[in-house]
Amino acid sequence: MTQRRPPRVVMPGPVEWLRDNLFSSPLNALLTVLALFLVYWIVVPFFQWAIVDAAWSGTTREACLARENGACWPFIIQRIDQFIYGFYDLAQRWRVDLTLAGLAAGLMWLTLPGLPAKRGVGAVMLTAFPVVAFVLLVGGVGLERVPTERWGGLIITLVVAVVGIVASLPLGILLALGRRSELPVVKGLSVAFIEFWRGVPLITVLFMAANMLPLFMGVSVNKLLAALIAVALFSSAYMAEVIRGGLQAIPKGQYEAAAAMGLGYWQSMIFIILPQALRLSLPNIVGNFIGLLKDTSLVSIIGFFDLLGIAQAGTADAAWATPNTALTGYAFVGAVYWAMCFSMSRYSKHLEGVLASGEKR
Amino acid sequence: MSGNGASAVEIQGLNKWFKAFHVLKDINLTVARRERVVICGPSGSGKSTLIRCINALEPHQEGKIIVEGVPLSEEVGQVEAVRANVGMVFQQFNLFPHLTALENCTLAPMWVKKMPKAKAEALAMQYLERVHIPEQANKYPGQLSGGQQQRVAIARALTMEPRIMLFDEPTSALDPEMIKEVLETMVELAETGMTMLVVTHEMGFARTVANRIVFMDFGEIVEIAPPEEFFTNPKSGRTKEFLGQILR
Ligand SMILES: Nc1ncnc2c1ncn2[C@@H]1O[C@H](COP(=O)(O)OP(=O)(O)OP(=O)(O)O)[C@@H](O)[C@H]1O
Numbered sequence: 001m002t003q004r005r006p007p008r009v010v011m012p013g014p015v016e017w018l019r020d021n022l023f024s025s026p027l028n029a030l031l032t033v034l035a036l037f038l039v040y041w042i043v044v045p046f047f048q049w050a051i052v053d054a055a056w057s058g059t060t061r062e063a064c065l066a067r068e069n070g071a072c073w074p075f076i077i078q079r080i081d082q083f084i085y086g087f088y089d090l091a092q093r094w095r096v097d098l099t100l101a102g103l104a105a106g107l108m109w110l111t112l113p114g115l116p117a118k119r120g121v122g123a124v125m126l127t128a129f130p131v132v133a134f135v136l137l138v139g140g141v142g143l144e145r146v147p148t149e150r151w152g153g154l155i156i157t158l159v160v161a162v163v164g165i166v167a168s169l170p171l172g173i174l175l176a177l178g179r180r181s182e183l184p185v186v187k188g189l190s191v192a193f194i195e196f197w198r199g200v201p202l203i204t205v206l207f208m209a210a211n212m213l214p215l216f217m218g219v220s221v222n223k224l225l226a227a228l229i230a231v232a233l234f235s236s237a238y239m240a241e242v243i244r245g246g247l248q249a250i251p252k253g254q255y256e257a258a259a260a261m262g263l264g265y266w267q268s269m270i271f272i273i274l275p276q277a278l279r280l281s282l283p284n285i286v287g288n289f290i291g292l293l294k295d296t297s298l299v300s301i302i303g304f305f306d307l308l309g310i311a312q313a314g315t316a317d318a319a320w321a322t323p324n325t326a327l328t329g330y331a332f333v334g335a336v337y338w339a340m341c342f343s344m345s346r347y348s349k350h351l352e353g354v355l356a357s358g359e360k361r
Numbered sequence: 362m363s364g365n366g367a368s369a370v371e372i373q374g375l376n377k378w379f380k381a382f383h384v385l386k387d388i389n390l391t392v393a394r395r396e397r398v399v400i401c402g403p404s405g406s407g408k409s410t411l412i413r414c415i416n417a418l419e420p421h422q423e424g425k426i427i428v429e430g431v432p433l434s435e436e437v438g439q440v441e442a443v444r445a446n447v448g449m450v451f452q453q454f455n456l457f458p459h460l461t462a463l464e465n466c467t468l469a470p471m472w473v474k475k476m477p478k479a480k481a482e483a484l485a486m487q488y489l490e491r492v493h494i495p496e497q498a499n500k501y502p503g504q505l506s507g508g509q510q511q512r513v514a515i516a517r518a519l520t521m522e523p524r525i526m527l528f529d530e531p532t533s534a535l536d537p538e539m540i541k542e543v544l545e546t547m548v549e550l551a552e553t554g555m556t557m558l559v560v561t562h563e564m565g566f567a568r569t570v571a572n573r574i575v576f577m578d579f580g581e582i583v584e585i586a587p588p589e590e591f592f593t594n595p596k597s598g599r600t601k602e603f604l605g606q607i608l609r
């Protein structure tokens with residue numbers, strides 16, 4: 001009998017790791033080299049510009065002019081208040097801080113795993129919080145009014161995005177159900193609504209809401225309110241189609257089992273069909289949210305100083321005229337958007353995992 | 362007609378079309394309380410469609426269907442009233458995949474019968490015990506075998522405490538070793554006196570459990586007979602042919 005040797009346990013060295021992961025085949029090797037080139041051509045110069053050659057200290061454009069090959073961070077640092085609050089009254093900014101803190105706390109509570117009473121917190125965030133946030137930001141009830149024309153920066157971006165997101169999900173669900181309804185009137189209206197909003201670019205909708213409506217109808221609507229309604233309706237049409245996709249994937253047997261047990265239409269939708277359909281469309285729903293968040297930057301075109309608007313205003317300011325101001329402004333705004341979108345994307349991935357863990361088929 | 366309330370299901374002159382296709386032709390069938398009727402026939406003969414008419418999963422165009430004294434009609438509330446009396450078990454189980462076995466069973470009692478949660482859970486556990494899988498109560502359907510899923514589906518229908526149970530080929534999607542456990546559950550249910558209408562090709566089940574066997578072909582009821590007579594002395598040539606194929 002031959003003696004069996006125990007298998008050698010060797011930790012793969014760096015060379016083995018490289019061979020196994022980066023150069024396992026000629027194609028793989030080629031892609032690795034290509035990727036390295038990309039890093040060299042794009043990432044390295046960007047890093048050089050944004051970090052190494054950048055101006056970091058100073059309070060005026062002179063500091064940036066001295067470092068003409070790098071980013072002009074003093075521009076951001078000096079104007080960070082504008083990027084967050086726009087032109088919101090200085091003495092009242094604590095109200096914005098409070099709102100943002102509430103939003104952040106609520107979102108963290110809802111998204112971090114392991115925290116209790118998520119349902120209750122969710123209910124508060126959807127009912128009480130919007131009212132409190134509205135009063136805090138707008139004013140009233142003893143608080144000084146801050147006209148929406150003075151809002152700007154991150155608050156405009158967040159208000160438009162959050163309102164759009166929160167309104168478009170339920171509206172989208174109703175529209176999707178309406179489109180699949182057996183009642184011809186409900187179905188017809190839903191289809192007409194969805195196809196109308198999907199057929200027009202958001203920018204024209206915003207323009208109409210901001211300028212045409214007051215002109216034609218002779219009513220003066222708050223421009224922010226008009227934009228909010230436009231964004232909510234616009235995104236609900238897209239949301240409806242995403243959710244309809246999920247609804248179509250639910251087998252007929254689910255409807256039949258629910259009906260056979262005596263559940264009514266709304267009961268089967270709420271307890272049986274929608275939970276499954278929404279889960280199936282979760283990646284697309286979050287995709288829509290991300291699209292919506294980025295689309296909020298279009299409000300800068302109708303005269304709002306959202307994140308992007310503030311950056312643009314800054315670049316036009318003679319006091320900060322440097323070759324790198326605009327680039328720095330856009331890079332910063334891009335990074336802020338990216339951070340928000342990436343967080344949503346990661347959270348959606350996490351949620352998919354949680355939801356899938358229970359009911360693996 | 363009789364209307365004395367002695368029958369569980371009365372079907373009179375039932376006709377149904379899918380567009381131009383005449384799927385059910387002049388069906389007359391009365392099922393007594395506590396009776397067990399097995400419906401068999403070749404594929405496409407209209408067996409599923411017939412029992413799906415009984416709880417209005419399919420609408421019919423002509424004829425009368427009276428379930429536990431309640432006529433199925435367009436009137437509001439009638440369909441719900443009938444469905445409250447009728448449980449159904451499907452070939453594909455149709456469990457709700459996002460709910461546990463227990464939640465599958467408590468949903469309808471809680472929301473249709475407005476039962477408090479604790480009471481619904483106790484009731485559901487009672488029926489899960491009846492189908493011999495109380496230990497699976499907190500698993501999701503995807504974590505159960507086919508036979509277990511079908512037994513949860515039976516328990517789910519029973520938690521509504523229906524007077525009539527409809528089965529549409531409950532074992533056709535199962536592996537042979539699981540067919541037995543589901544059939545045994547159904548036999549036990551029959552022993553409790555439940556009125557049962559069962560579409561199945563399990564002739565052993567039909568022979569031992571059914572009071573009468575209905576044979577359908579091309580949307581018609583060709584023959585109705587007690588099992589003994591049905592298997593040993595079928596009247597119709599079409600029945601003979603069908604039995605010849607299925608019993609071999
Ligand atoms: N929704 C529908 N629309 C049109 N035709 C249908 C529909 N459902 C069933 N049919 C047709 O009606 C006939 C009877 O169908 P049914 O499902 O009742 O047959 P079955 O006896 O249950 O057959 P199987 O043993 O294959 O289940 C078949 O020819 C089928 O193609």
Ligand SMILES: [Mg+2]
Binds near residue numbers: 408
């Ligand atoms: Mg069938």
